[in-house]
Amino acid sequence: MTAGAEAGGTAGGAPLLAARGLGWHAGGRRILGPLDLDVARGESLAVVGPNGAGKTTLLRLLAGLLRPSEGEVRLAGRALAGHSRKALARRIAYVPQLRPIRVPLTVEAVVLLGRYPYLRAFQLAPGPRDLEAVAEALRLAEIEHLRRRPVEELSGGERQSVYIAAALAQEAEILVLDEPTTHLDPRHEREVAALLPRLRREAGRTVVTATHDLNFASLTASRIVALKAGVVLAAGRPAELLEPTTLETLFEAPFEVVRGGERPVTLLRLGP
Amino acid sequence: MNDAGPGLGDRSRPRWTLAVLALLWLATLAGAPLLGSHGLDLGRAFEAGTTEATILWQLRLPRVLLALAAGGALAVAGLAFQTLFRNPLAEPYTLGVAGGAALGAVLALHLSAGAVAAGSLPGFTLVAAASFAGALAASALVVGLALRPGGIETGTLLLAGIAVSFSCSALILFLQYLADFTQTYRIVRWMMGGLAVAGYRDVGWVAAWVLAGTALVLALRWDLNLLLTGEELAASRGVDLSRVRLLVLGAASVMVGALVAVTGPIGFVGLIVPHMLRRWAGSDHLFLVPACLLGGGAFLALCDLVARTIMAPAELPVGVLTALLGGPFFLWLLLVRRR
Numbered sequence: 001m002t003a004g005a006e007a008g009g010t011a012g013g014a015p016l017l018a019a020r021g022l023g024w025h026a027g028g029r030r031i032l033g034p035l036d037l038d039v040a041r042g043e044s045l046a047v048v049g050p051n052g053a054g055k056t057t058l059l060r061l062l063a064g065l066l067r068p069s070e071g072e073v074r075l076a077g078r079a080l081a082g083h084s085r086k087a088l089a090r091r092i093a094y095v096p097q098l099r100p101i102r103v104p105l106t107v108e109a110v111v112l113l114g115r116y117p118y119l120r121a122f123q124l125a126p127g128p129r130d131l132e133a134v135a136e137a138l139r140l141a142e143i144e145h146l147r148r149r150p151v152e153e154l155s156g157g158e159r160q161s162v163y164i165a166a167a168l169a170q171e172a173e174i175l176v177l178d179e180p181t182t183h184l185d186p187r188h189e190r191e192v193a194a195l196l197p198r199l200r201r202e203a204g205r206t207v208v209t210a211t212h213d214l215n216f217a218s219l220t221a222s223r224i225v226a227l228k229a230g231v232v233l234a235a236g237r238p239a240e241l242l243e244p245t246t247l248e249t250l251f252e253a254p255f256e257v258v259r260g261g262e263r264p265v266t267l268l269r270l271g272p
Numbered sequence: 273m274n275d276a277g278p279g280l281g282d283r284s285r286p287r288w289t290l291a292v293l294a295l296l297w298l299a300t301l302a303g304a305p306l307l308g309s310h311g312l313d314l315g316r317a318f319e320a321g322t323t324e325a326t327i328l329w330q331l332r333l334p335r336v337l338l339a340l341a342a343g344g345a346l347a348v349a350g351l352a353f354q355t356l357f358r359n360p361l362a363e364p365y366t367l368g369v370a371g372g373a374a375l376g377a378v379l380a381l382h383l384s385a386g387a388v389a390a391g392s393l394p395g396f397t398l399v400a401a402a403s404f405a406g407a408l409a410a411s412a413l414v415v416g417l418a419l420r421p422g423g424i425e426t427g428t429l430l431l432a433g434i435a436v437s438f439s440c441s442a443l444i445l446f447l448q449y450l451a452d453f454t455q456t457y458r459i460v461r462w463m464m465g466g467l468a469v470a471g472y473r474d475v476g477w478v479a480a481w482v483l484a485g486t487a488l489v490l491a492l493r494w495d496l497n498l499l500l501t502g503e504e505l506a507a508s509r510g511v512d513l514s515r516v517r518l519l520v521l522g523a524a525s526v527m528v529g530a531l532v533a534v535t536g537p538i539g540f541v542g543l544i545v546p547h548m549l550r551r552w553a554g555s556d557h558l559f560l561v562p563a564c565l566l567g568g569g570a571f572l573a574l575c576d577l578v579a580r581t582i583m584a585p586a587e588l589p590v591g592v593l594t595a596l597l598g599g600p601f602f603l604w605l606l607l608v609r610r611r
Contacts, residue, residue: 026421063508065504065507065508084510085512086510087510089508090510092508094504094505094508096502096505103501104550104555105497105500105501105555105556109556113497113498113501113509116498116509116510124558163505170509
């Protein structure tokens, strides 16, 4: 399942997520689209682009959190609008940008809330299946030692891991992450960067990430989509997409690219 | 893992808190009716036909029961609002729900004036229905004003609540102006919030609605816990935000409407009690909702005990006392939040 997807792209088989003529307007202004985008089962797609390119909007549309103004998103061939909120949450887990919200719950409690789409209103305690999923999520995110700590006492990197773990406990095949490394120092960024490919390999998840950190995208993605002013400028494997001309058009800033096989390193250039 | 149950962190403290609150609640129920401006000879109070028996069984006990139900409802409604709107200052009083209920009740009192006998509120169901309708209309208006495509804007929510409260007060003043002297006195006295009018029938009605509303809030506890992590995250986990908003507003309006019809608006209980209890019961609504029901009830019954003894033989309306406590508490919360 993951082997063929390493090459990325949409060749062969129906895409897991497919956007067709997708667009979003707010206040009479077009924010996104119209665009077409396929996410193949098992791939790790990074959406890169400058501030205001519509990355978050695209992710929210793909996760079914926004209703498209035009076009539609299909999950395994069926429109997202045809799924109930809970049914959708069992298949797509979303990790929003880290916000400075005080959450007065323990790590374990927050991760358990990832089981919401499986819980019933009058269910007094979570079932054994829920506890298993929570334990597995804590293990994958490597935060078992934090389980009893209140989330509001944790560092930014630790909190990000908690929300990723909560999304894992949701046991959805698709994981959508918005700027997962913003505000993180290199050590924590590396932890997240190492976690994403592991999720793909060990847990068979399909991952969609929005980021403006090109090196993070290069490290974690099997395919990169460059978004500018709400439309797709280019798409391809990291080695194809991360080259100076494309990046300069994308960000309107000069870049230097250090070749590193499939995972090139990009540098911002100051001089001409 | 020791005592910790599966999943939600340390649960021994919330459990102890609930046990202590249950004891406090029972002690209030047993003790508060025995205390008051008029000393009770216990022996005579249990003899049929004595003045003491009338005071204990017909006046004080229903009053304490009403306080327990009303205080619990106000605290549970306040808690649900604070979580739903992610704002520590939200409660039925600040969001205009109590104001709307009061306007509905006064309107009903005014229209049915001919049928009103002194000392009691006949047509209880009409007043209660009007009060409930007022509560629901006010909360729908306030939430409608604060609703943006991205969710509820909490700053606008509080301002809209204040605006609705003011408008309701103004309309109540207008109705008072139209009313005759006795009616005006009764409306003014009722607006201060008091528990004196209670008979067992009122208590039964209020208690039934309060239990129904609390059960609904408790059934939403997973949703409310998720809302603590933010609206966007809650929605991505499958929470239907408009449904949860509708259910919480409905539950709160039913409870507040039912009790405002009997007691008049009593402010700040819904603000003070949840904040005090979070410290001990934690933030998991599984424990916090019953804690608020018990703690809010005991709090209001004790406030009422103070209100009816502090100026004996005169009585302070309990709404005046809770407002005297609540105003400074509100300011304190504002200051703490700014830091």
